[in-house]
Amino acid sequence: MKLNKILALGASLALSAALLAGCAPAASDPTDTPSNTQTQQPADPTEAPISGTVNTDGSTSMADVMAAFQESFEVIQPDVTVNYSGTGSGSGITNVLNGTVDIGLASRALTDEEKAEGAVENIVALDGVAVVINPANTVTSLTVEQIAQIYNGTITNWSELGGADAPIAVIGRDAASGTRGAFEEIVGVEDQCVYTNEYESTGEVIGSVAGNPNAIGYASLSAVDDSVVAVEVNGVAPSEATVADGTYEIQRPFVMVTKEGTELSPAAQVFLDWAMSADAADEIEAAGCVSPNA
Amino acid sequence: MEKGARQKGKAGGVRPLESVMQLIFFICGFIAIAFVLVITIYLIISGLPAIREIGLVDFLFGQEWASTAKEPKFGILPMILTSVYGTAGAILIGVPIGFLMAVFLSKVAPRRVAAVVRPVVDLLAGIPSIVYGLVGLMVLVPFIRETFNTAAGESLLAAIVVLAVMILPSIISVSETALNAVPKEYEEASLALGATDIETYFRISAPAAKSGIAAAVVLGVGRAIGEAMAIMMVAGNVANMPDLLTSVRFLTTGIAVELAYSSGLQRQALFSIGLVLFLFIMCINVILNVFLKRDKEG
Numbered sequence: 359m360k361l362n363k364i365l366a367l368g369a370s371l372a373l374s375a376a377l378l379a380g381c382a383p384a385a386s387d388p389t390d391t392p393s394n395t396q397t398q399q400p401a402d403p404t405e406a407p408i409s410g411t412v413n414t415d416g417s418t419s420m421a422d423v424m425a426a427f428q429e430s431f432e433v434i435q436p437d438v439t440v441n442y443s444g445t446g447s448g449s450g451i452t453n454v455l456n457g458t459v460d461i462g463l464a465s466r467a468l469t470d471e472e473k474a475e476g477a478v479e480n481i482v483a484l485d486g487v488a489v490v491i492n493p494a495n496t497v498t499s500l501t502v503e504q505i506a507q508i509y510n511g512t513i514t515n516w517s518e519l520g521g522a523d524a525p526i527a528v529i530g531r532d533a534a535s536g537t538r539g540a541f542e543e544i545v546g547v548e549d550q551c552v553y554t555n556e557y558e559s560t561g562e563v564i565g566s567v568a569g570n571p572n573a574i575g576y577a578s579l580s581a582v583d584d585s586v587v588a589v590e591v592n593g594v595a596p597s598e599a600t601v602a603d604g605t606y607e608i609q610r611p612f613v614m615v616t617k618e619g620t621e622l623s624p625a626a627q628v629f630l631d632w633a634m635s636a637d638a639a640d641e642i643e644a645a646g647c648v649s650p651n652a
Numbered sequence: 653m654e655k656g657a658r659q660k661g662k663a664g665g666v667r668p669l670e671s672v673m674q675l676i677f678f679i680c681g682f683i684a685i686a687f688v689l690v691i692t693i694y695l696i697i698s699g700l701p702a703i704r705e706i707g708l709v710d711f712l713f714g715q716e717w718a719s720t721a722k723e724p725k726f727g728i729l730p731m732i733l734t735s736v737y738g739t740a741g742a743i744l745i746g747v748p749i750g751f752l753m754a755v756f757l758s759k760v761a762p763r764r765v766a767a768v769v770r771p772v773v774d775l776l777a778g779i780p781s782i783v784y785g786l787v788g789l790m791v792l793v794p795f796i797r798e799t800f801n802t803a804a805g806e807s808l809l810a811a812i813v814v815l816a817v818m819i820l821p822s823i824i825s826v827s828e829t830a831l832n833a834v835p836k837e838y839e840e841a842s843l844a845l846g847a848t849d850i851e852t853y854f855r856i857s858a859p860a861a862k863s864g865i866a867a868a869v870v871l872g873v874g875r876a877i878g879e880a881m882a883i884m885m886v887a888g889n890v891a892n893m894p895d896l897l898t899s900v901r902f903l904t905t906g907i908a909v910e911l912a913y914s915s916g917l918q919r920q921a922l923f924s925i926g927l928v929l930f931l932f933i934m935c936i937n938v939i940l941n942v943f944l945k946r947d948k949e950g
Contacts (some may be wrong), residue, residue, distance in 0.1 A: 383879075403753075412857075417720035418913050445915065446915055449915070465730075514803075516822065524803075525801075526803055527803035527804035528803075529804075531891070531911070532909045532910050533718070533719045533720040533721075533910055533918070533919065534719070534720060534910050534912065534913035534914045534915070535913060536913065541719070547719065548721075548722070549721040549722060553890050554803050554804045554806075554818060554888065554890065554897050554899055555804055555806050555888040555890060556888070556889040556890050556899075556901075556909060557889065558884075558889075558908065558909045558910070558912060563818075564887075566804075566806075568803055569789070569790075569793075569794065569799065570794075570805075572797070572803050572804065573803075573804065
């Protein structure tokens with residue numbers, strides 16, 4: 359009996375020891391990775407001409423594009439680490455101007471003031487925002503002005519647009535969304551939107567429009583599927599071709615921002631050159647955008 | 653055997669092990685308290701700066717929430733009222749149904765029927781909240797849209813119905829336990845005096861179990877006010893002043909909808925919403941404890 363108890367105690371102690379041990383590797387992980395890169399670095403100059411870290415920072419809308427870039431660039435330049443943090447276009451531009459990151463990311467064109475401060479615009483991709491309605495809706499084409507009026511609450515019934523006599527359910531994203539920011543800015547309804555429903559993801563917007571014949575919503579062109587219909591805007595249907603040639607109006611550029619007069623590190627320069635080249639077109643397409651350089 | 657072990661223990665080296673185990677128990681017990689403390693402190697630290705910057709009155713009683721506008725507004729009154737109305741509505745629907753169901757299970761139902769119904773109620777408690785939301789979205793929302801001819805069915809009403817169903821199991825099981833605990837003699841005395849069964853249940857059993865039933869209601873309130881996932885799918889999430897058929901935003905969904913991409917003061921304000929919600933739930937827990945204590949004493 360005594361033996362049993364001691365065994366049981368021993369077992370529980372061993373268990374708790376195992377638990378503690380389980381914590382240990384996790385804690386030492388972060389220290390592992392730097393030491394790995396350290397061991398790699400001495401080998402770099404002999405093997406590959408370029409190594410280093412590229413820090414990018416900015417638009418959360420560019421997360422998909424950046425993830426595709428990171429994945430592919432790792433193969434092209436194994437010794438270059440591309441870091442991305444999504445902090446918002448504004449902070450990305452500020453950070454590159456302050457010199458805290460190599461490349462800033464903005465999901466909008468730069469303003470004249472920003473350019474005056476030395477920000478340089480490198481458009482790597484174009485992102486179309488599609489306006490989607492339920493397949494049951496008979497309206498198929500809208501003007502940008504009509505879309506603006508729907509979103510600011512001037513037009514509230516589909517019959518005003520030649521559709522059925524039904525109230526319009528205005529669907530949008532949450533206030534922090536990059537797609538919402540882009541849409542409202544392009545259409546010219548910033549801070550004036552009267553939403554019926556707001557959702558925290560593009561998928562929910564599509565789902566809501568697909569399930570409600572009265573609904574209108576917006577989503578990244580790449581996220582549009584068969585469950586909804588993307589309306590023609592000013593007579594132009596959204597597609598990669600119409601976004602690339604600029605005829606589809608509701609679109610925004612994805613910009614890699616650099617600072618005038620500041621030389622990029624070799625690694626950052628190689629990364630930017632690659633991202634701006636036709637070689638990156640596949641990654642841009644995979645992320646649901648259109649490459650202007652293809 | 654047991655005695656022998658204890659004697660040997662006294663003589664041998666079990667004592668140090670005993671104190672080691674005691675220490676382990678103490679640490680485990682302390683971890684739970686530590687979590688509560690850490691969360692409380694963290695919420696206060698991260699929730700206060702935004703309130704200080706926005707101003708307590710503007711924050712709590714501001715009627716407009718526009719967190720990313722050029723001139724941002726951080727008024728959470730619409731969310732507070734929505735949470736209060738939504739919870740009250742759910743209680744208004746859920747409590748009568750839940751209470752009658754508990755009376756049915758505890759007193760009226762034949763044993764075999766109760767044996768089938770009770771596991772079903774327990775199952776209802778085990779359904780993940782997102783499933784409630786999904787069913788609400790697929791069934792309830794289109795129904796409300798078509799019945800009231802509104803643009804979209806996502807509304808306070810849809811949220812109330814979903815919440816009412818969600819709080820049913822806890823109301824039923826806690827009320828039933830309270831009703832079962834009523835001494836048989838009370839009911840027998842009532843029946844012996846000529847009261848009918850139904851009179852006995854409602855005039856004798858229910859009053860005798862009233863603090864337990866009150867605890868069930870408070871538990872329901874706590875569950876309803878803290879729910880986020882299910883109502884995010886059916887409430888529409890626009891921070892309007894609450895109206896039965898408009899899209900509304902609860903305190904919980906207010907945090908959940910915007911947190912992912914938020915930054916700066918907006919993010920801090922979301923933590924402040926969390927702090928307000930936390931205080932609400934603290935109050936509810938205190939009330940619950942008062943009822944439960946009274947139940948034990950009474």
